[in-house]
Amino acid sequence: MQGQAPCQRRRRVAVVGSPHSAAVCDRLPCNPGRSSHVHQLVAAYGLLDLDHVCALDPVPATADDLETFHSPDYVEFLLAVEGMDASDPDVHSQIADYGLQDDCHVFAGLAQYVTTVAGGSMTAARALCAGDADVAVHWDGGRHHALKDTAQGFCHVNDAVLAVLVLRTRFSRVLYIDLDVHHGDGVESAFAASPSVLTLSFHRHELGFFPGTGSLSDIGQGKGTHYALNVPFTQGLAGPLFAATAIPLIRRAIAVFDPLTIVVQCGADGITGDPLGGCNIDLDSYTRVVGDILDAARPTLLLGGGGYVSTTAARLWSACTAVAAGVDLANDLPDHELLAAYGPVYQLRLDPGNMADTNTRNDHLARSVSSVMASLDVIHGQRSRSARSQ
Numbered sequence: 001m002q003g004q005a006p007c008q009r010r011r012r013v014a015v016v017g018s019p020h021s022a023a024v025c026d027r028l029p030c031n032p033g034r035s036s037h038v039h040q041l042v043a044a045y046g047l048l049d050l051d052h053v054c055a056l057d058p059v060p061a062t063a064d065d066l067e068t069f070h071s072p073d074y075v076e077f078l079l080a081v082e083g084m085d086a087s088d089p090d091v092h093s094q095i096a097d098y099g100l101q102d103d104c105h106v107f108a109g110l111a112q113y114v115t116t117v118a119g120g121s122m123t124a125a126r127a128l129c130a131g132d133a134d135v136a137v138h139w140d141g142g143r144h145h146a147l148k149d150t151a152q153g154f155c156h157v158n159d160a161v162l163a164v165l166v167l168r169t170r171f172s173r174v175l176y177i178d179l180d181v182h183h184g185d186g187v188e189s190a191f192a193a194s195p196s197v198l199t200l201s202f203h204r205h206e207l208g209f210f211p212g213t214g215s216l217s218d219i220g221q222g223k224g225t226h227y228a229l230n231v232p233f234t235q236g237l238a239g240p241l242f243a244a245t246a247i248p249l250i251r252r253a254i255a256v257f258d259p260l261t262i263v264v265q266c267g268a269d270g271i272t273g274d275p276l277g278g279c280n281i282d283l284d285s286y287t288r289v290v291g292d293i294l295d296a297a298r299p300t301l302l303l304g305g306g307g308y309v310s311t312t313a314a315r316l317w318s319a320c321t322a323v324a325a326g327v328d329l330a331n332d333l334p335d336h337e338l339l340a341a342y343g344p345v346y347q348l349r350l351d352p353g354n355m356a357d358t359n360t361r362n363d364h365l366a367r368s369v370s371s372v373m374a375s376l377d378v379i380h381g382q383r384s385r386s387a388r389s390q
Helices: 019-025 034-044 072-083 089-097 110-129 159-167 185-190 239-257 283-294 310-325 364-389
Strands: 013-016 053-056 135-138 174-178 197-204 228-233 261-265 300-303
Touching (some): 019 034, 110 300, 159 300, 283 310, 300 310
Parallel strands (some): 197 228, 261 300
């Protein structure tokens, strides 16, 4: 850590996680060992030693907690399926019905993983509700694809929705921003009819790219029409264009919607080199977006998400933690137990390479920006009329 960046007031930051929760989250088959990489690098940089940063142990979610969003039948089966005989036809049928196969298959420690991940995000949200932190961080969270009664997209539980519901007990308007390269479909669908939660997702949207939702025509429904905003882009999106697109839209969303709290899903799969993302975003551009959101000075929850190179996710989320704490990180990685995994270049920043950005050769982003701005104009008109009538 190089030192504290100048600022008028240091944000109080709560980082949710523990060695025990990291060991639990390391078991997720799509991200083996990732949690330990993240938490060890954050600690190695000395971020947890700052007097305005505290570590919080995640309080495991109960079945009742999970059922604030997920259906009781799904929760009961999800927490018990490890002990069932998968060769039993009835059990096998339920496994398929609930999506607990393929990318969301049952694994040893599933129930503990689900309650830890969900509980961690809810713990972070409660810290914001209590006023104990200005920014709460849970890098093991951000599992944004799971539906009410279906696992999908490496997500057995939707901790992001559960966290938003906790925040709604204190804050009447929540802005949810999704920076994962995959559309935040589970969160959007959960709040598609609500004008109290504005979802804004930046994601790759092309034929055959998961999950296939989040087109410009997806704008919410009923009272929530125009409160589900999507910014689809195509393969190869580079960092400067990502930041130049995201920052003005997010600023406008904050100005129009005036959220009382903000949730940011900081998926790392859009960072250069991710095997599933197909994009080319650099750390500095990404953290510039996160820093601009934090400058809005609203109670903010930062969640993890996708990211299928563990060392890249650790780099990004350490950098985001530093932005929240108002400090700069040295580019040379600090010595710690897992340092060897970062070789042969033991540095924070990665070379973005020369991937072609297809967004410079089409009008996808321009149309996305126009569409989102139009919806925000509608929201602005609604809120202006509501204010005049009071």
